[in-house]
Amino acid sequence: xxxxxxxxxxxxxxxxxxxxxxxxxxxxxxxxxxxxxxxxxxxxxxxxxxxxxxxxxxxxxxxxxxxxxxxxxxxxxxxxxxxxxxxxxxxxxxxxxxxxxxxxxxxxxxxxxxxxxxxxxxxxxxxxxxxxxxxxxxxxxxxxxxxxxxxxxxxxxxxxxxxxxxxxxxxxxxxxxxxxxxxxxxxxxxxxxxxxxxxxxxxxxxxxxxxxxxxxxxxxxxxxxxxxxxxxxxxxxxxxxxxxxxxxxxxxxxxxxxxxxxxxxxxxxxxxxxxxxxxxxxxxxxxxxxxxxxxxxxxxxxxxxxxxxxxxxxxxxxxxxxxxxxxxxxxxxxxxxxxxxxxxxxxxxxxxxxxxxxxxxxxxxxxxxxxxxxxxxxxxxxxxxxxxxxxxxxxxxxxxxxxxxxxxxxxxxxxxxxxxxxxxxxxxxxxxxxxxxxxxxxx
Numbered sequence: 273x274x275x276x277x278x279x280x281x282x283x284x285x286x287x288x289x290x291x292x293x294x295x296x297x298x299x300x301x302x303x304x305x306x307x308x309x310x311x312x313x314x315x316x317x318x319x320x321x322x323x324x325x326x327x328x329x330x331x332x333x334x335x336x337x338x339x340x341x342x343x344x345x346x347x348x349x350x351x352x353x354x355x356x357x358x359x360x361x362x363x364x365x366x367x368x369x370x371x372x373x374x375x376x377x378x379x380x381x382x383x384x385x386x387x388x389x390x391x392x393x394x395x396x397x398x399x400x401x402x403x404x405x406x407x408x409x410x411x412x413x414x415x416x417x418x419x420x421x422x423x424x425x426x427x428x429x430x431x432x433x434x435x436x437x438x439x440x441x442x443x444x445x446x447x448x449x450x451x452x453x454x455x456x457x458x459x460x461x462x463x464x465x466x467x468x469x470x471x472x473x474x475x476x477x478x479x480x481x482x483x484x485x486x487x488x489x490x491x492x493x494x495x496x497x498x499x500x501x502x503x504x505x506x507x508x509x510x511x512x513x514x515x516x517x518x519x520x521x522x523x524x525x526x527x528x529x530x531x532x533x534x535x536x537x538x539x540x541x542x543x544x545x546x547x548x549x550x551x552x553x554x555x556x557x558x559x560x561x562x563x564x565x566x567x568x569x570x571x572x573x574x575x576x577x578x579x580x581x582x583x584x585x586x587x588x589x590x591x592x593x594x595x596x597x598x599x600x601x602x603x604x605x606x607x608x609x610x611x612x613x614x615x616x617x618x619x620x621x622x623x624x625x626x627x628x629x630x631x632x633x634x635x636x637x638x639x640x641x642x643x644x645x646x647x648x649x650x651x652x653x654x655x656x657x658x659x660x661x662x663x664x665x666x667x668x669x670x671x672x673x674x675x676x677x678x679x680x681x682x683x684x685x686x687x688x689x690x691x692x693x694x695x696x697x698x699x700x701x702x703x704x705x706x707x708x709x710x711x712x713x714x715x
Contacts, residue, residue: 362520366435368517369435369436369440370435372426372440373440376422379419389485389486390485391412393485397481403578403661407468410457410461411454411457411458412503415455418451422447439526439527441532444514451507456544458503459548464575469496482496510542511539559611560599560610561612562613577594578658579591580655582651583651585647589603591659596618597617598666602614617637619667622638623635623638624636624663626660628656631653632648633649635647
């Protein structure tokens with residue numbers, strides 16, 4: 273019995289590959305072990321004809337085909353399944369990286385179309401002022417320069433043959449601060465741009481101009497406000513792209529850690545931009561005492577188009593231009609105190625005379641039999657030119673017939689939709705038209 277026990281060699285595990293030591297296993301002399309060997313070879317043919325070979329002498333291909341101890345016990349994922357999943361992840365990562373680069377190219381091209389198709393023609397049109405163009409486009413030109421450089425660096429690390437090997441995370445991480453600076457500035461101005469465009473759409477001369485610009489560049493049937501929304505949408509898509517990219521990036525990939533860092537940076541950037549859009553900036557109008565803004569069409573304070581200090585006689589006044597109105601406010605001696613409301617002028621009943629030599633502006637207010645003249649002096653030539661442009665623009669909106677090629681004022685709102693035939697409104701209207709008062713009373 274002792275000799276039989278000594279002849280029996282226990283199977284050992286190969287520590288390096290966690291595989292069965294075939295040399296010791298297949299050389300077992302016990303009858304029960306031989307039966308197990310036959311069963312093993314019948315179920316797993318890959319173990320056959322390896323009885324005389326050691327683990328070190330098995331070539332690389334056969335070693336990959338050999339079953340691990342975990343696979344033999346039915347634990348974990350098989351090597352074939354693992355290779356299949358890894359191949360699928362590489363393919364999906366290649367698709368995500370390609371999508372990021374291609375959409376970035378399309379986005380930069382759209383920014384170029386906006387600048388060349390809308391902004392440049394507006395700069396050469398006499399119906400636009402520089403301040404008005406700045407309110408509409410903001411820092412879009414600077415944003416285009418930053419995005420163009422960003423795209424160039426992104427394409428430099430993009431591997432066209434094997435996109436999954438591209439390390440793009442470092443590009444996003446290095447441009448995080450610069451992108452945040454430009455996008456925060458753009459999103460702050462975006463609200464004023466939408467208000468200005470909505471006001472301009474009420475005049476035929478501006479709406480037809482934007483439409484001609486769109487047709488000249490063969491752009492999609494969208495308004496300029498829709499095109500200006502693209503930067504806001506783009507900055508919110510970056511975190512979504514990196515969420516997908518991390519899902520299909522292996523931990524051992526060289527771009528994994530940089531993608532993690534870029535994902536956090538893009539998420540923070542999108543959050544900052546979103547907070548800036550929601551933030552209600554403190555308007556200059558909120559610091560005016562004794563002024564009632566109830567005449568404003570919206571619940572919020574109207575946007576300030578222009579503001580400067582002028583001289584009314586010997587006293588200084590703060591002149592604030594808002595859509596359709598001009599405010600003159602007294603400036604207190606203490607700079608920390610609020611402005612004191614002096615008077616309000618309606619642009620619909622106003623004519624203005626400008627004197628470039630003396631830097632004076634004469635405001636002539638006429639409403640029915642009431643007349644009021646105000647003489648204002650501006651301190652410097654630059655402020656005078658900016659104020660003149662803004663006042664001329666407000667007079668155009670107040671008197672649209674004075675514009676060239678302007679035949680009508682477009683309605684601010686669409687016509688109300690007719691009542692649905694099966695609705696109660698239509699039912700009661702039918703009763704009133706038929707004058708069936710008896711039925712009306714019974715109902």
